[in-house]
Amino acid sequence: MGRAPRKAVQRKDQSRGIDRRTLLVGAGASAGLLLAWAAWPRSYRPNLNAAAGETVFNAFLKIDRSGQIVVIVPQTEMGQGITTLLPQILADELGADWRTVGVQSAPVSPLYANSLLARQWLANDWTRIAGDAGDWAIDQYATRKALMLTGGGTSVPMFHKSYREAGAAARVLLCQAAAARWDVAWESCDIQNGIISDGGQRKLKIGEVAEEAAAFGLPEILPFRQGQADRLAGQDLPRLDTPSKIDGSHNFAADIRLPDMVFASIRQGPVGDAVFKSADEAAARRVTGFLKLVRNDRWVAAVAANWWAANKALDLADPVFELTGAQLSSERIEAALEQGFSSSSGQRLYSQGDLAPLFDNAAIVASEFSVDPGLHLALEPMCATARVTDDAAEIWMAAQAPGLARAAIADALGFGESAVTVYPLHAGGSFGRRMDVEAGVQAALIARDMGRPVQLLWSRLEDVIQDRPSAPAHARMAAKLGRNGMIDGWLAKVAAPCGMSQTWDRIARRKPPHEAARDSAESSTRLAVAGMELPYALPNWAVDHFPVDPGLPIGFAPGNARLHGAFFTESFVDELAHQAGIEPISFRIQMLGGNPRLAHCLTTVGAMGGWQGGIEGSGQGLAAHQMDGAYAAVMVEAAISGGKLSVSRIIAAVDGGDQINPDIARQQVESGLVYGLALAMGASVPYAKAMPRRAIMGRMGLPRLADIGEISVELVRSSAPPAELTEAGAPLVAPAIANALFTVTGQRFRKLPLLPRT
Known part of the structure; x- marks a missing residue:
């Protein structure tokens, strides 16, 4: 069956990217900024240091x-x-x-x-109206700002x-x-x-x-x-970073050691608009090795001869913060998301065909879904080491945006950017958390106050409290099935904050997290509903976004909004297949006539996993998705035993183009699959009184090796340009598990995490 022409219209996208004035300024600038190989660039030359020889x-x-x-x-x-x-x-x-x-x-x-990520991140109505000139303007902006x-x-x-x-x-x-x-x-x-x-x-x-x-x-x-x-x-060449990570010689941020260096731990108060009020420094002084409390409007840090002493001193100092506004709670998050559907800020961002005559006085299938915020929980908490003199600063940190980190540190110290050197380090995990830069700023300010090098390491508790998790979201899905089992009409309404918009406001515009969360709720953006633009050829469909501020600042994560977008879409597609009485793979493939790469992934994963058609009691479920040049399908075998979720097999078929290193590509997919499994099983916490109710990783419900079972990844041969597969698997695991559990329980699981935790 041929695929209907794609005429989806993107409208009213007011994401916090480049505004009209910036676009016009960029459009009037010289275009000679690209790297040419016949000669050095006219405007920019490499600023590399060359050792002898x-x-x-x-x-x-x-x-x-x-x-x-x-x-x-x-x-x-x-x-x-x-x-x-x-x-x-x-x-x-x-x-x-x-x-x-x-x-x-x-x-x-x-x-x-990285002008490609800048285009994804900063594109809005102004740049889309300008077409190629808009893309060019973003490229210019990214280059000149060294993004x-x-x-x-x-x-x-x-x-x-x-x-x-x-x-x-x-x-x-x-x-x-x-x-x-x-x-x-x-x-x-x-x-x-x-x-x-x-x-x-x-x-x-x-x-x-x-x-x-x-x-x-x-x-x-x-x-x-x-x-x-x-x-x-x-x-499958061996990774260059493996030997040093095995023998322990690899330096992460917490491994940096400088002469005369001291150590710091920090407290930043509860989640929200919190201002530091007081601390008992006399109690802190009882800790051997304690040196000083460094105070800031929004945080307080203890500095000591070692980190354990610094953290103990903070515990005894018992910092007090004053919180403005309503206190964050899980109930407040849920209420804000539901109230978002009545917001006047909601906009239809994608639209094709005409849904009105289909939905008027017609029998439709409707479901509601929800996703809790997902914590990052990287192995390495936020950390930075700083050395600051009267006129210069050096910062050692893992940073996904080192140029913006340098600018923020320079601004905090009152230095010019040329006076700040950021030494970029590898991250001990991140999942997007190192896009934020606050640890580097804090370390620099503490080092200036102390007059000596300082290494700041957040405690695990602080890392959880101040995390910028993936977005919580609610969705109201509705569809009209035709007589032949095809989907005649599809409508998705999504209430969710936007982590990418908030992150930009924090790191580029230097807004406090609570202000960034508040301001991002003023307008709809396609960034908050990524993954909702359908890969299927439907004649009539639309996606509406309702921006909200649930009181919880959020940020980058693997897949970003696709983590909830794919869960909503692929869970609902499976429900529709069941309603239509059509086997789930066939149901999807009949709508993929113009998308052979995704269809190939579906048939491959079905053959690899021994797909039984999604019959009752099979414990099998699947999901499929496409993103930025990568096409993926995932099948799982799952069950519930003793109130606990178990996943015995995860099979993935991925078409990511002509991969440079197939073994690393498989590692990337496997990493995403495990991250997606963590979101399905746990990686989320309830909130009460502006604090998470648990912060110990052992109580998060995270998957252990015994919970994961067999993972198989098949890379589909392709001559297409290579895509990076770091985010290919993460959005698909949760909907695949939810669909699998339906076959063994007869109930639909429409909330993440899939099993409730207190």
């Missing part, structure tokens, strides 16, 4: 005399393998020996701006071309230098396994001509490598 070839590559390949990576490594994937792209085009490849974090520079961003599964799609070009350019220059020594045409030379040769007996190591090569020029058309022999792309 190192030669800078471009913004992404240095080579030293020994042949060491140093690849510069601007993306934050959070376990997703990006510090292997990007070097692998470059090394493949260069012809390098993988054993000689190393990684260095990039400094803040416009050359590393180095990691998130949204954009790292590989954003930088794949740049790293290919960087490797190819260096290969050409090195071949030119070798050819000049041999007095042959450079086109006859090539590099394989780190050795330059002219096809005959003459050979040189890369490092021998690195310095000479940088003086040559590039041809107008940059040649890429041809053929598949000795290629690194597509191989």
Whole structure:
């Protein structure tokens, strides 16, 4: 069956991105900001430091005399393998020996701006009206503001071309230098396994001509490598960060040690508009090693000779905060979401066809769903180390937005941005939490007050209280089934805050979390209903968003709004399949005539998992979704025993294009699947009196190894450009489990987490 033309209209998207004035300013600027390989960019040059013997070839590559390949990576490594994937792209085009490849974090520079994530994040009505000019304006804005961003599964799609070009350019220059020594045409030379040769007996190591090569020029058309022999792309190469993480030499933020350094713990009060009032410093002084309480309008930190002493001193100091406004509670969150449906701020963001005549006096299928906020619970709590002098500051921290972190720290200290150096570190997990920058700002202020280096580490309790979880959401779903079992009409109404809008207001506009939450509730945005734009060919459908402020600041998470969007959509599709009396895979595929990649994933996962058709008692459920060049289907086998959820199998089929490192791609999918399982089982807490009611990870209901069972991931062969798969699996696990539980209980599970916890 052919797919109906997609004519969905995006309307009234007032996301907090680039406004009309900024767009016009950007549109009048020069376009010569892109990185050119024939010569250095006119406006921006690499700001890399070169050690003795190192030669800078471009913004992404240095080579030293020994042949060491140093690849510069601007993306934050959070376990997703990006510090292997990007070097692998470059090394493949260069012809390098993988054993000689190393990684260095990039400094803040416009050359590393992630304009792809900026487009996703900042696009609104003004930029869409402008079309290509709007995209160009966002690209200009991202470049000039040096928006180095990691998130949204954009790292590989954003930088794949740049790293290919960087490797190819260096290969050409090195071949030119070798050819000049041999007095042959450079086109006859090539590099394989780190050795330059002219096809005959003459050979040189890369490092021998690195310095000479940088003086040559590039041809107008940059040649890429041809053929598949000795290629690194597509191989399961070992990760570059694994050895140091195994032997313990890998430095995370809490591993930094500086001369004369002291340690700090912090309290920031309950959730909401909390202001610090008082603390008992005399009690804190009873702790051996305690040095000082550092006070701020919104927090208080204890500084001591070691972290345990600092945290104990804070406990004894018993800080008091004054909270303005209503206290956060789970009941308040639920009430705000329900009241959101009557808000005048609601807007129809997607619309196709005409639903009115279908829904008037017709029998429709309707269901309501809800999702609780999901905590990040990364292994490493928020942490930063700072050294501040009278005129400069150095900050060691994991940051998904290092340029914005630097700007916020400079603003807090009253310094120019050039006086602040941020040393980007790998994160011990993040799930989006390191997009926020407050730990770096706090560490810098404490270090300035102390006059010596300070390492600030949040306690686990503080990390939970001050988390910016994924969005809570309610949905009212309605559909009209036709006589042939097809969906004639579909309407989704979603009440939810927007984590991406709030995060931008916090890190770019420096708003306190409670103000960002309040202001984001003033307008609807497509960012809050991502995942609700259907992959299915329906003639009549619409999505309405109702913005709300439930009193809980929220933020980035894997999949962002897709975590609730896919749960609502795929759970409801399964209900409709049951109502229509059609097997769930067939029900979906009959609406995917124009989407063969997603249909292939569905048939593949069904074959891999031994799909029984979703019959009663099978314990099998599935879900499918597409996002940013990745197509995925997930099937699970689940049951409830003794009031506890158990998942014995998770099978995923993913089409993410031509993957650079298939093993890392599988790791990314598996990570997302486990994260999605955590959301289904727990990873959420009830709130009362502006505080979470539990903060111990053992009480979160998180999955353990014994709970996970077998996980199988199949990467569907594809010649499409590679997508990053860090977010492909997370949104699909919960709806697949909910659909599976229906087959064994006969009841629909329409709330996340799936089983209630007190």
